[in-house]
Amino acid sequence: MGVLLEVKDLVVRFHTQEGVVYAVNGVSYRLNEGETLGIVGESGSGKSVHVLAMMGLIPQPPGKIEQGQVLFEGQDLLKMTPRQLRSIRGDKIAMIFQDPMTSLNPVLTVGEQIIEAIRLHKGFSQSQARKRTVELLEMVGIADAARRVDDYPHQFSGGMRQRVMIAMGLSCDPKLLIADEPTTALDVTIQAQILDLVKDLKKELGMAMIWITHDLGVVAGLADTINVMYAGRVVERGPIEKVFGNPANAYTLGLLNSLPRLDQSGAEQRLIQIEGAPPDMRIEPIGDSFAPRNQYATERCFKETPPLRVVDAKNPDHFTAAWYDLRALRAQETQQETV
Amino acid sequence: MSNVSTLLKNTSSVQLGMPLLDVKHLVKHFPITSGIIFQRQVGAVKAVDDVSFTLYAGETLGLVGESGSGKSTTGRAILQLHKPTSGEVIFEGKDLVTMNAADLRKTRRRMQMIFQDPYASLNPRMTVGRIVGEPLEIHNVMPNSKERQEYVENLLQRVGLNPYFTNRFPHEFSGGQRQRVGIARALALNPSFIVADEPISALDVSIQAQVVNLLQDLQEEFQLTYLFIAHDLSMIRYICKRVAVMYKGKIVELADTDELYENPIHPYTRTLLSAVPIPDPVIEKERRRIPSKPEDFIETSSDLVEVSSGHFVAASKAHLAH
DSSP: OOEEEEEEEEEEEEEETTEEEEEEEEEEEEEETTOEEEEEOOTTSSHHHHHHHHTTOSOTTTEEEEEEEEEETTEEGGGSOHHHHHHHBTTTEEEEOSOHHHHSOTTSOHHHHHHHHHHHHHOOOHHHHHHHHHHHHHHTTOTTHHHHTTSOGGGSOHHHHHHHHHHHHHTTOOSEEEEESTTTTSOHHHHHHHHHHHHHHHHHHOOEEEEEESOHHHHHTTOSEEEEEETTEEEEEEEHHHHHHSOOSHHHHHHHHHOOOTTSOOTTOOOOOOOSOOOOTTSOOOSOTTGGGOTTOOHHHHHSOOOEEEEETTEEEEEEEOSSOHHHHHHHHHHHHHO | OHHHHHHHHTTOOOOTTSEEEEEEEEEEEEEEEEOSSSOEEEEEEEEEEEEEEEEETTOEEEEEOOTTSSHHHHHHHHTTSSOOSEEEEEETTEETTTOOHHHHHHHHTTEEEEOSOTTTSSOTTSOHHHHHHHHHHHTTSOOOHHHHHHHHHHHHHHTTOOGGGGGOOGGGSOHHHHHHHHHHHHHTTOOSEEEEESTTTTSOHHHHHHHHHHHHHHHHHHTOEEEEEESOHHHHHHHOSEEEEEETTEEEEEEEHHHHHHSOOSHHHHHHHHHSOOSOHHHHHHOOOOOOOHHHHHTOOSOEEEEETTEEEEOOHHHHHO
């Protein structure tokens, strides 16, 4: 499968009155056609900002893309004019956001909004576009779509609105769907319905997807590949089974250990917490940003920024940004415990 | 630190395992009115609709449900922050609903609340020292300001904050630290009972475990009883001894935690549990959701039937036969 998107050493900063915010500090990765990439990280990790930046959606100033390339089908999005970018957004790349109420225009019916997008990008006639809109609403599971197409956003529940947003995103058969925490504001049963819907659509349409979330559970069932972000960098990347099953970065391991699990009894146990707090992004990052919270950190971690490297020769598709060898260190620990 | 412990403990008369709180047929309806000048009630939102449960001293009872299920309103109605429409709330032997204002004020020392949003629940113009010390001032517990200052510093240290932070303002702290301030304030008056309303859902993932571990340590040290309100069912399983599931203002199922998670009976509980994602790709790819069928819930009666020891389900007999 061909490479659809390639991000190369993207650096984004915000020059504010209170100083520079080092939001994204060198992010690189590839996304293949049809692949689903999960991006996980906490608030301030740069997971949303780097995607908004590559889509030309951060306010400049104060935001500034300091360096990097974002190649989509071989073309650099960062070099495009706003007009060229607009024609790609919504057509080849669609985005859905956390809060569907603020992304929908409250004074237009949902039908009008989707029809507008289809006519703009596909050049359909009004009646063709309307027919397609009803099909799309049916596809995302909105009952009685032929009637609901003339309803206003406030007449839909939160989960239904997010379905409308997905229908709108899919309206122009995008090659890439970017979803930024689209289920975070929803109840867990509604979230499950949306996730199931997206999984089905992905199979059906074969598009690539970037799913941004702070919830490791959400990406577990959805993503093929995962990028774990911390302090504006990708600190671990690989096939989801490898990253979850045998993490190679101390931050990923810490996160997985600190999570309680629905399928495990919590009686008489203590959560293994990560000490400290995420770094202040107004301070220029030096070295491995997770080092102050990392029991495995070496002296080098505090001084030099570790590049994203292959974990070992047996796993050429699994990467970590770390100077230490997490697996060797953990193996030593278990050995010491048994002695 | 021992100073705080003795101060907090010396008035505690509660023993583990005794009923601390008895909620009986609690109802909270919010009126829906119509008309501009002459408002008349045209209906009611039945936020809490006949809820009963007992909380035993030293335990953590989880109250789970989705938005609008009435879980937060239940917590607030227990603390009399919303005056209940009807029902009884027996706390340490006395009914809070019929209690007069002066007595209620006194009793309030014994029950506190930790809020969801540490950004919204702290007064931005007050120093952390004043925020934590304010309950002591209001209840005139520690009139000596020097003594109070020392006590507040000890409390801050106990919740994992630097005692020198007393002169700082909330905006100087991170979300996790602010939640610690909220916890210190809740502890200041030596309560026996704390309603924690989504205390970790606004926090970063890597901070949540820290706050949960702190709450558990404090529970042991000060023999606190928690009503833990949350929508995160994984965390609830980890923290709580027993769990009550709410749906549309009613408790539909209540059981010991592991029993509820291993053998859910009510269709809503089953749907809810099957919807919670598990951070394990191997398990998650195999999982099946149990779709909800609204007709399954219609028969929900407010009478809880005990189906096995300590496991209560709201369901008609016909339903249980299935």
